[in-house]
Amino acid sequence: MNAYPVHPDAAVPLAAMETLLPVLFRALGGDPALKLKPAGGHGAHAWQDEATLYLPESIALFDTAELNRRLYLWLAALSAEPVDETLDWLNRNRVAAAACLARQPGLAAEYRSLVEAFLALRPEPDSLPDEQRLAELAVRAALTDPAREQPASANLAGLAPVPLWLHPNPPRPQAKPDAGANKQAGSAAPTETPDNGPRAKQGDKQAGEEKKVALTDFKFEAKPRWEDYLSDHRDNQGGGEGGQGDEEKGPRATGAIDGDDAPPATSGMTYGFAWHTENDDTPLGPGIKLPEWDCRKNALVPDYCLLKPMLPAGASRQPLPDRLKSLARHIQRQFQALTPERSRKSGEFNGPDIDLDRVIRFFVERHSGHAIGEPGLYQAWPQKERSLACLLLADLSLSTENRLPSGHKIIDVIRDSLALFAEALTASGDRFGLYGFSSIQRDEVRFLVLKDFSERYDDETRGRVLALRPGYYTRMGAAIRQASAVIAEQPAERRLLLIVSDGKPSDLDHYDGRYAVEDTRESVREARALGVTPFCVTVDQEASAYLPHIFGSNGFVVVQQAETLPQVLTRLYAQMTR
Amino acid sequence: MTAPERELPFYQPVGDECELFEAAWRQQLPVLIKGPTGCGKTRFVAHMAARLNLPLITVSCHDDLTAADLVGRHLIGDGATYWVDGPLTRAVREGGICYLDEVVEARKDTTVVLHPVTDDRRVLPIERTGETLIAPKNFMLVVSYNPGYQHVLKSLKPSTRQRFVALAFDFPRPEVETAVLKQESGLDDARIAQLVTLAGQLRRLAGYDLEEGVSTRLLVYAAKLMAAGMAPRRACRTALVEPLSDDTDTVAALAAIVDAQFAA
Numbered sequence A: 001m002n003a004y005p006v007h008p009d010a011a012v013p014l015a016a017m018e019t020l021l022p023v024l025f026r027a028l029g030g031d032p033a034l035k036l037k038p039a040g041g042h043g044a045h046a047w048q049d050e051a052t053l054y055l056p057e058s059i060a061l062f063d064t065a066e067l068n069r070r071l072y073l074w075l076a077a078l079s080a081e082p083v084d085e086t087l088d089w090l091n092r093n094r095v096a097a098a099a100c101l102a103r104q105p106g107l108a109a110e111y112r113s114l115v116e117a118f119l120a121l122r123p124e125p126d127s128l129p130d131e132q133r134l135a136e137l138a139v140r141a142a143l144t145d146p147a148r149e150q151p152a153s154a155n156l157a158g159l160a161p162v163p164l165w166l167h168p169n170p171p172r173p174q175a176k177p178d179a180g181a182n183k184q185a186g187s188a189a190p191t192e193t194p195d196n197g198p199r200a201k202q203g204d205k206q207a208g209e210e211k212k213v214a215l216t217d218f219k220f221e222a223k224p225r226w227e228d229y230l231s232d233h234r235d236n237q238g239g240g241e242g243g244q245g246d247e248e249k250g251p252r253a254t255g256a257i258d259g260d261d262a263p264p265a266t267s268g269m270t271y272g273f274a275w276h277t278e279n280d281d282t283p284l285g286p287g288i289k290l291p292e293w294d295c296r297k298n299a300l301v302p303d304y305c306l307l308k309p310m311l312p313a314g315a316s317r318q319p320l321p322d323r324l325k326s327l328a329r330h331i332q333r334q335f336q337a338l339t340p341e342r343s344r345k346s347g348e349f350n351g352p353d354i355d356l357d358r359v360i361r362f363f364v365e366r367h368s369g370h371a372i373g374e375p376g377l378y379q380a381w382p383q384k385e386r387s388l389a390c391l392l393l394a395d396l397s398l399s400t401e402n403r404l405p406s407g408h409k410i411i412d413v414i415r416d417s418l419a420l421f422a423e424a425l426t427a428s429g430d431r432f433g434l435y436g437f438s439s440i441q442r443d444e445v446r447f448l449v450l451k452d453f454s455e456r457y458d459d460e461t462r463g464r465v466l467a468l469r470p471g472y473y474t475r476m477g478a479a480i481r482q483a484s485a486v487i488a489e490q491p492a493e494r495r496l497l498l499i500v501s502d503g504k505p506s507d508l509d510h511y512d513g514r515y516a517v518e519d520t521r522e523s524v525r526e527a528r529a530l531g532v533t534p535f536c537v538t539v540d541q542e543a544s545a546y547l548p549h550i551f552g553s554n555g556f557v558v559v560q561q562a563e564t565l566p567q568v569l570t571r572l573y574a575q576m577t578r
Numbered sequence B: 001m002t003a004p005e006r007e008l009p010f011y012q013p014v015g016d017e018c019e020l021f022e023a024a025w026r027q028q029l030p031v032l033i034k035g036p037t038g039c040g041k042t043r044f045v046a047h048m049a050a051r052l053n054l055p056l057i058t059v060s061c062h063d064d065l066t067a068a069d070l071v072g073r074h075l076i077g078d079g080a081t082y083w084v085d086g087p088l089t090r091a092v093r094e095g096g097i098c099y100l101d102e103v104v105e106a107r108k109d110t111t112v113v114l115h116p117v118t119d120d121r122r123v124l125p126i127e128r129t130g131e132t133l134i135a136p137k138n139f140m141l142v143v144s145y146n147p148g149y150q151h152v153l154k155s156l157k158p159s160t161r162q163r164f165v166a167l168a169f170d171f172p173r174p175e176v177e178t179a180v181l182k183q184e185s186g187l188d189d190a191r192i193a194q195l196v197t198l199a200g201q202l203r204r205l206a207g208y209d210l211e212e213g214v215s216t217r218l219l220v221y222a223a224k225l226m227a228a229g230m231a232p233r234r235a236c237r238t239a240l241v242e243p244l245s246d247d248t249d250t251v252a253a254l255a256a257i258v259d260a261q262f263a264a
């Protein structure tokens, strides 16, 4: 299939461009929710589906790295262009290329150099059989002068591929029954219905749109995400009025039972699943009763949840893993700079030094006959001048077991994020605590104590962070209430409650949809009333459908590339606290 | 007191903000302006002050700003002490707009001195001299801040916020931004159009790859450098790319976006 020579010496791997291309793609109007992935096994073509932008894993088409690099830039720019799916392949690409070049005059010269080098690689039209010769001439014309109109092209089958254009027949995840009909690369017929979500809209994406989702756009899922891959096993269906939950704590059934508000079961898949009870985390004390907001009653139901503080099982003393060391050093240096040299505090009532400014002012005021009662005339260097406390609360629900496109599990990224965050905050000297949570219904909200505010961050506490495993569901309201209560007790002027999440709140016993969102929103409101500033950092790309309602439009950020969470988290913290 | 005729600082209205401001002034209501950095808040206040023919006293707030810095203090001179009004007191005494820029940076105990002048009493008690000043009709308090998520830890107390009528600013629409760039830099229309397109593209990255979208202020800088003869790519690198990020990967990506807009 690949008719072109390969130039390994000049090859540019996608990995070398993977930070640059997504930014370029988004800036030029590409759907910001798409993830970049290498296109393997489909030749050197670019394409996208609902979730992913695929670009060639490596480009070695040209004999210079510069040209191969330019081809990547060109493909990212072209992919960002809205595509008119009603046109045939040639015209679809021609029109998109023309629009792209019109809007990005800076690309024109580089595009010309690419086309020139590329046409030299294609077969001479005159060397081709007649019908192919015409098609080849059409392709050449479309590449050379994309703005010039062309008739819907005849059969392009058999022509050499055009890696400067988008995939002629991108593989679709849910192939329609007739999708196989147009298998031939270069078929002139449109291959799919034009309605494919994000692409249709991408042309008019506005800055910040992600954050400005109207409340009316709410899409509540009827069921927790967890059930996407575990079949239903609600062990009660008490109607959600508060009547359920006090029953047996024995092994929970795995029979599939639908709650009354759940949609009909969609698949016959059933995974056997046992809650692991041996080797479980160690409870600390009998647990804490917490209220929950019932939006149907518009009231806080007291003592509705039982939250159990726990220590993670299987933790042992651990040094910082080698793979995190250099990043940790880097971040620590930045954070040491945060420890302010302005930690000098003036106007204290006692302290090791005299505050000369104030003494002079005091004498002047007294001289004028308006002395103030008891002036603070000393300077001190109190321990925690930034007077900032931060509690990091990590979502440890089972969905963190999911894999990211890069192959990492979300839980691994969260674990690393916590570990680096702790190193950073230790360097800054700010007081902090680390906690995680998951839940199995209202009477088992598991609140993992990784590092209490009173504890030092050392091998012991680090060991707990590194021992984190995914738990169960996400009863976020209860966890936020407990976290707020903990941080509210910290002697600090500013209290930041950072919630790291991967999805919307949900639990088995009717804690989902609007109910869960409203309870979480209420818990955030309560936190604010306690003088705590809650802020959510999420890797859920759909989060703008529900987080503005919970945290307010400035109360959260969506991290595009979950793998960068460790860096993003520390950077955010530095920005927010400076 | 007749203020000297002043030149009206250029301000390109985005909506009806000038009318709203004027209405607030007539009703003696304090105004809060929120919006991202460099979107024209300061320019707007300067413009309105000139338009209403009011003196403008601006204070840039910071976390060491004390109540005395706003109200005033006694100083020593020649063996005696004398009182010096702070900017707020001066504005209350003489009339005019007192503009507190980046008010969230000030400590909470400092902003509390604003309370009596911003409710219907409109008085300023000066503890240290025992005076209580009554604000004249032409005194107006204006504060501004940037409400972005980076500043969530520094928000105003509700009891302070709820004393103001608020105007929300954002980066201007392309037509408005075009007019601003044209007026401020005198650059040719074609390159201004390119800059405005580029601005829209860079702003798509706000919150993901960039802390904040590129400001109108930076675009004005880039336009001015280009108008002075600097090559566009170079001007954008200096005025847009480097000021927006320190992260090497991000800088490289921003440079690629610039290069896709402006030819070498």
Ligand SMILES: Nc1ncnc2c1ncn2[C@@H]1O[C@H](COP(=O)(O)OP(=O)(O)OP(=O)(O)O)[C@@H](O)[C@H]1O
Binding pocket: B010, B011, B012, B013, B014, B035, B036, B037, B038, B039, B040, B041, B042, B043, B044, B101, B146, B172, B180, B184, B216, B217, B220
């Ligand atoms: N609507 C506008 N009319 C005229 N000039 C504008 C307008 N918007 C922005 N500008 C230009 O942008 C520059 C920056 O605006 P300004 O200093 O008022 O920003 P700001 O909102 O006060 O920012 P900061 O929050 O950083 O203080 C101005 O010098 C002016 O050149």
Ligand SMILES: [Mg+2]
Binding pocket: B041, B042, B043, B101
């Ligand atoms: Mg300003």
